[in-house]
Amino acid sequence: MSDSKDKAAIERPASPALRWLGDEKQRMLLMLFVLWAAIGYLDLMNLQIGQSSPVSVLYVLVLLPAAVVYGRTGLALAILAVVVMYHFTNDKHRLTSYTETEVLRLGFGVLIGIAFERISRDRASIREALSSLQRETKVREDLTHMLVHDLRTPLTGIITSLQTLQMGVVGELEADQAEMVDFAVSDGQRLLEMVNQILDVSRLEAGEMPLKLEEVELCELAEGACRVAQPIAAESGITLTNSCNGLRARLDPELMRRVLVNLIGNALKFTPRNGEVSVTSEPSREGGAHVIVRDTGWGIPKSDLKRIFEKYAQSKSERKTGPSSGLGLTFCRLAVEAHGGRIWADSEVGKGTEIHITLPADVAAARGGSKSN
DSSP states (O other): OHHHHHHHHHHSOOOHHHHHHTSHHHHHHHHHHHHHHHHHHHHHHHHHTTOSSOGGGGGHHHHHHHHHHHHHHHHHHHHHHHHHHHHHHTTOOSGGGSOHHHHHHHHHHHHHHHHHHHHHHHHHHHHHHHHHHHHHHHHHHHHHHHHHHHHHHHHHHHHHHHHHHHTTTTOOOOHHHHHHHHHHHHHHHHHHHHHHHHHHHHHHHHTOOOOOOEEEEHHHHHHHHHHHHHHHHHHHTOEEEEEOOOOEEEEOHHHHHHHHHHHHHHHHHTSOTTOEEEEEEEEOTTSSEEEEEEEOSSOOOGGGTTTTTSTTOOOOOSOOOSOOOSOHHHHHHHHHHHTTOEEEEEEETTTEEEEEEEEOOOOOOOOOOEEEO
16 A cells, blocks of 8 residues: 555656756756846945946846847847846836936847857757758668678678579589689678678777687687788789787787788788788787788878778879778778777888887787798
């Protein structure tokens, strides 16, 4: 019985006065009314004791909040309330009773109120436009994520079917047919990689990609990434080397391997024939690990260095290397930051680029040694 009474007391609707005060704008209106009355009282008291300078300039404190919170209507009502109060407290019976100073004071307060009303209106328009843009961006990203996710399954099926033809399971292919199938498989895998990259960037941004941390030797990690990129380097006539000093770090090996594969592949893409790409590691100043991917390519303009890690950003360099999702370096940045690390680029046009990664890892004593691919 007691519980039911307590529940009824809790569920009992609030009184009209409490509901009215529960609204932020209503509370502001009450505050403005109290402020308006208090300033009028002070104005009246000062006049009664013979003060030559009335405090009516404080009515601006009523005009400004009214203009900001209630807009044009609030400003008009506040101006009317101020004039009425000023008229009453200063015993003005007609317009000619106002001195030039009083008219200027009231006019100045009104002008300030109008200015604040315009500013408030502009800010409201900007906030509304920003909110609309954020909603549209969220809808677009959700739609993109859904479409990309739905593309992955049929694309995987197409690649698997083409690989079955490629292996000759359903019969040997002629030379021209085999070449076309190889081309289709290669492009299909590249498209699947772009699809997965979009999904991974989305998951990393949302913090939905858990890290599987392990103690990893950076030299072995770099060697695995170089092994993946070596065929492209050989075909392009570029020397690819991996050298390190035996550093170990606690990280997600698969995710960081993909970061290195992305960075090495990007370096190879922008390095001319007979150029060089290298991966090195060293202790960082903070006591962690510092990985550097260097190339002797065309370089990146300084104006682009800060934006190359942004989504869909493309360098303004005149060198074009084919289509790109614009998410490779974004993925690298998000993956490194997920490890608590930092990534940045140093470059000089015509001389090459260095991509630096620092990881706050536990670093073992350097054991020396180098490996090459």
